[in-house]
Amino acid sequence: MRPGAGSILLRYLLLAGLAIFFIAPLLMMFLGSLKADHRVLLESGSLTAFLPHELSLQNYSDVFRRTDFLRFFFNSLFITGCVVICGLVVNALAAYAFARLQWRGRDLIFNLVLALMILPFEAIAVPLFYGASILGLRDTYAVQILPFIANAFAIYLFYSFFIGIPKELEEAARIDGASTLRIFFSIIAPNAKPVFASVAILTFLTWWGSYLWPTMVTIGPTVRPLPVAIASFYTLPPLQWGDILAFGVMMVSPVLLLFVIFQRWFVAGVASSAMKG
Amino acid sequence: MATIEFDNVCKSFGDGINAIHELNLKVDDGELMVLVGPSGCGKSTLLRMTAGLEEVSSGEIRIDDRVVNHTPPQQRNVAMVFQNYALYPHMTVRGNLEFPLRMQKQPANRIEASVKRIAEMLDLSPLLDRKPKALSGGQRQRVAMGRAIIREADIFLMDEPLSNLDARLRVEIRGEIAQLQRELAITTLYVTHDQAEAMTLGQRVAIIDQGLLQQVGSPQEIYERPNNSFVAGFIGSPGMNLIQASLSSERGEIGLRLGSKRLPLPQPVLASYPGLASHREERLLVGIRPHAIHLAHADSTQHLAARVCAVEAMGHETILHLDTELIMHANPKTAADKARENQPHLLVQLNGHHNFRVGDQLRIELGIGKLCFFDADGRAIG
Numbered sequence: 001m002r003p004g005a006g007s008i009l010l011r012y013l014l015l016a017g018l019a020i021f022f023i024a025p026l027l028m029m030f031l032g033s034l035k036a037d038h039r040v041l042l043e044s045g046s047l048t049a050f051l052p053h054e055l056s057l058q059n060y061s062d063v064f065r066r067t068d069f070l071r072f073f074f075n076s077l078f079i080t081g082c083v084v085i086c087g088l089v090v091n092a093l094a095a096y097a098f099a100r101l102q103w104r105g106r107d108l109i110f111n112l113v114l115a116l117m118i119l120p121f122e123a124i125a126v127p128l129f130y131g132a133s134i135l136g137l138r139d140t141y142a143v144q145i146l147p148f149i150a151n152a153f154a155i156y157l158f159y160s161f162f163i164g165i166p167k168e169l170e171e172a173a174r175i176d177g178a179s180t181l182r183i184f185f186s187i188i189a190p191n192a193k194p195v196f197a198s199v200a201i202l203t204f205l206t207w208w209g210s211y212l213w214p215t216m217v218t219i220g221p222t223v224r225p226l227p228v229a230i231a232s233f234y235t236l237p238p239l240q241w242g243d244i245l246a247f248g249v250m251m252v253s254p255v256l257l258l259f260v261i262f263q264r265w266f267v268a269g270v271a272s273s274a275m276k277g
Numbered sequence: 278m279a280t281i282e283f284d285n286v287c288k289s290f291g292d293g294i295n296a297i298h299e300l301n302l303k304v305d306d307g308e309l310m311v312l313v314g315p316s317g318c319g320k321s322t323l324l325r326m327t328a329g330l331e332e333v334s335s336g337e338i339r340i341d342d343r344v345v346n347h348t349p350p351q352q353r354n355v356a357m358v359f360q361n362y363a364l365y366p367h368m369t370v371r372g373n374l375e376f377p378l379r380m381q382k383q384p385a386n387r388i389e390a391s392v393k394r395i396a397e398m399l400d401l402s403p404l405l406d407r408k409p410k411a412l413s414g415g416q417r418q419r420v421a422m423g424r425a426i427i428r429e430a431d432i433f434l435m436d437e438p439l440s441n442l443d444a445r446l447r448v449e450i451r452g453e454i455a456q457l458q459r460e461l462a463i464t465t466l467y468v469t470h471d472q473a474e475a476m477t478l479g480q481r482v483a484i485i486d487q488g489l490l491q492q493v494g495s496p497q498e499i500y501e502r503p504n505n506s507f508v509a510g511f512i513g514s515p516g517m518n519l520i521q522a523s524l525s526s527e528r529g530e531i532g533l534r535l536g537s538k539r540l541p542l543p544q545p546v547l548a549s550y551p552g553l554a555s556h557r558e559e560r561l562l563v564g565i566r567p568h569a570i571h572l573a574h575a576d577s578t579q580h581l582a583a584r585v586c587a588v589e590a591m592g593h594e595t596i597l598h599l600d601t602e603l604i605m606h607a608n609p610k611t612a613a614d615k616a617r618e619n620q621p622h623l624l625v626q627l628n629g630h631h632n633f634r635v636g637d638q639l640r641i642e643l644g645i646g647k648l649c650f651f652d653a654d655g656r657a658i659g
Contacts, residue, residue, distance in 0.1 A: 166361065168359045168360075168361055169363050169365060169366075171350075171357075171363065172357065172359060172363035172365075172424075173365070173376070174350045174351060175328055175329075175330075175350045175351065175355065175356065175357050176351070176376055176380050176424075176428070177351040177381060178351070178376075182380070186376075191365075
């Protein structure tokens, strides 16, 4: 039965309300970043916070003047980029080995890996910190990258996708003369683009906004990523909300951009792994 | 060009399932051998072992007298066509055809020439830049064939390549496969569960059931002189009628006792089956093809009374399911027989259209010269 006009209108109103609910904080942050510092707090309690007037880029230039923003941005990009790229290779290969290769102890190890998913990071943060200290890795890029390349949830997402790829494709490639690695890179990976995209985005989101571990292991600003930098910026006198909002906008923009570009694959990947999982 | 030999080949899986039992078979150079049997009989396992996709539990598989038990698939020089075609979905038709040659690291100009030749041979030229999802079932099948042919492998392995096609296309492509195989003269092992496909395609047919090789021979041999009651029931559409009978001798004349009827066996039949003499007064199974039973003439003395239970009018022929006093033997090994177990009817295949209705009473006559005989264990009596 075709829904009536009233029902459609109600549906759209509901969706519009939800959209406004989710977009309002971002919009407020963006507009606040363009306003003079004293107006930000003044208008924050009323709808005038959403009215664009007397806008300027002064807060942005203040951020660059008062902090080494580009260094923090590079640090975040480098750390997250390394975790994402290395993670895609390592976790996808591990998942392929669990899904398709025959080896002794495979199922036991796979179950142990899955069990890791229930461990919150906070539970292992302290032992990991001791380990990093003993190895002399504190205040380095390595300590922010290496422990997070292998990821149980990413392995699980890859695994549930790979297990659904028809085995005959691999068998055909094997008969055609392809080695196991060649099969992975020429046959499996090109057919698993959605899961690669969703794992990449999920990993990026997790590590772009990561705060606890970088706070524990970074000392100076040299290898400090954006979330830690914005926290220390918050405590840097004088407290200027306009500057903090401008910092926030520049920190959030790459994530939004990435999501908009890969939205289609992201949704497809999460949906398919959810169905198969 | 190559031969394939299976020497006492066994395959058992970890869960205690024995898929293949001591199988011995030789496929000659350039021959098209069809492996046929019901679902789960082990025929695909045998094919996959030949390809190197399954390990051999014991025995030897030899390709051109070379034992290949531990040779990886890529070193066996075999090409395989899968039931679901296994075309690489992210590659175009051209990419699919090129892939095996790229793996062999052939130069680009040779790859291009080979793709062009195969595309022309299989009428794929206009489709080269399409992806598999944009092809029909028949076109996909031809691409899968092309990918196998392009490698110029020694052996073709085909795993039910026609089962995903509709009936009309199946007949058409069956003809194309037979023609290609004749032209290329490549040793081919072809797996199917469809006995009609096996009979029309195979130069020789190997029938497998429950991992055991039941019979190997030309389609004609298998049809006319089945080795056992399983082969008799499995081959032919519909399969052979199997009737419980006993052999009796009265006044020096050997005859068959079928229910209350006694049919004397003429001398030519006894001469064709000399083994019958040693089965006197024993219970046995008599096989007769549905087309070897006909309506009795008015003056027939050897007729049997029957009642029509079902009529299958096919246009060019009519299949009657008849209730008679005969005790039918239901071979529980095949799905068809399982279905028949509940209705053990005598099947009769008559040419042309006949206006019979359920409940009609008939008189039929068995073609004595077309009978086959099996002992109580189902083995053919020679």
